[in-house]
Amino acid sequence: MSTKPNHLSEKKPLASKLQQNGSSTSNTNKMKTPVVPNKKANMKNTKQMKKSKFSKSTKVQPGSTDGQRKWTTLVHNGVIFPPPYQPHGIKILYKGKPIDLTPEQEEVATMYAVMKDTDYMQKPKFLENFWNDWRRILGRNHVIQKLDDCDFTPIYEWHQQEKEKKKQMSTEEKKAIKEQKMQQEEKYMWAIVDGVKEKVGNFRVEPPGLFRGRGEHPKMGKLKRRIRPRDITINIGKDAPVPECPIAGESWKEIKHDSTVTWLAFWNDPINPKEFKYVFLAASSSLKGQSDKEKYEKARMLKDYIHNIRAAYTKDFNNKDKDPTKRQIAVATYLIDKLALRAGNEKDEEEADTVGCCTLKVSNVECIPPNMIKFDFLGKDSIRYENTVEVELPVFKAIGQFQAGKGENELLFNALDTSKLNAHLKELMPGLTAKVFRTYNASITLDQQLYEETEEGDVAEKVVVYQKANKQVAIICNHQRTVSKTHDSQILRLTERIETAKQELKELKIDLERAKKGKPPLKGADGKQKRNLSPEAIEKKIASANQKIEKYEMDMTTKEDLKTVALGTSKINYLDPRITVAWCKRHEVPIEKIFNKSLLAKFAWAMDVDPEFRF
């Protein structure tokens, strides 16, 4: 991770920007204390910091001893644990009879009971995994020998009542509880990084529960056990005080002082002990902002290389004598570039069966002559990717050949994996990997769309232009959302409203004609006599009715259009915020119309961009 040359000429050191930012956010957070660390060790560093950050970025070359260092001092308060389980003592029935459970057994039973009305109850895998874990906790010799004979209804009903009680609570009570929680959590919300107070992202330890994977996950239903202090490793500056363990009588697993990483704490994932859960700083922090900026700078760099890269892969898939690996790389790169596919790492049996570019199976693509390819597969989060695209003829032929002689379940790109692909990409441009194409294509699309489509008009119209561009990007990236449960009824109601409005309009037009001739208006649909109005007044009403219809129709088309498209994801992860900020500046659109509070905080680093900025 080398520092880009254009960072070196940064006008302001990032730290000073964040100071400003910190003080402005502190207002909203009712923070009265200035952004100053309270420990002496850090007082010293606060002063050094501005200077050292400046000099570091101007003098220290990548690869030097401190090229890996992410911070110099780090102070934080560790993590907060979910409250302990409160036994309710409600008994489940086994073969119709109430059964006593220990609090631990009861806790797991409760996790299961509350999922009664979800569709997990229909999934054999879920039931099997849950039963295995619960049985272990019950002990092999427990009277309960079969999940099927258990009746969890009493716990479920109790849980429903509790939920109801919570709902019934007055706003004051709710507020008081929230206030108290805030007070407890306040100290965990902040870390002091190089003397600057920064927000911590996820300082709450994940509560125990039953694992719910996305799609057909082999581990669904497994018990995610409670995490204890002894599971948690803390990372903190050498001179910083060790965070106090919030559970009396217990202690942290380990204290580390690793300044080459950005995590504040981690623990092993109880579902997959080989994996880890980390506590990081929030997206609005300088550390995250910096790497975010680097991500977009890398994507921008691709702009200068893309022409050659495209020329190269076009040459490669045209060249039939080339070794198959090269040809597969060329086609894969083409797909990643053109369709913004993900790289597609190999996955083992323990994970849901989803694919990306390198792991596409023969059955996921279908060649439709003369030159169309139909893709149909489950991608990340088991989201379906379904798309039929026209491709260049050599690509069409090549894919046909890759499929030839293979079974449905074999890899389309058998000579390829993500590391080979990325190794190849790195030869084309320093630091280039598959995911850079997604960022590049998303951002360049937004930039072009905004440039081409924005016309003179009022703010609302310009915002619509932005949303349209945003939608295009979301479609490219296949960012989907499930259709809301109430979508159909919403559409229905809009249709009804349009109908009644049209009916009204019709009557108004008749009334207008009559009014012009001095006749009274007709009776309405309800049979009541309407008032006499002047033609001008009726005209006004007609205009407003027309507007209403237009608005409803607009609402309906956008609603229908966007019912399965999620706009937020690309805004947060793929669109260079400087494109948006510059566009807002040029067209006098208030940035708040596009970015909400958290995006504004996250993209603080992009706010002073030149209005003429192009991606």
Added chain:
DNA sequence: CCTCTCGAATCGGGGTGAGACTA
């Protein structure tokens, strides 16, 4: 006819935790 009020519907944002990518 207009304005206000109140409950319901809807929206939007933060949080969450699983999933993917890469050095």
Added chain:
DNA sequence: CTAGTCTCACCCCGATTCGAGAG
């Protein structure tokens, strides 16, 4: 490989808007 970081959709809850009815 493992460790570390980035991505991503869903969920929930509070805020806002809507719409019916009262005044």
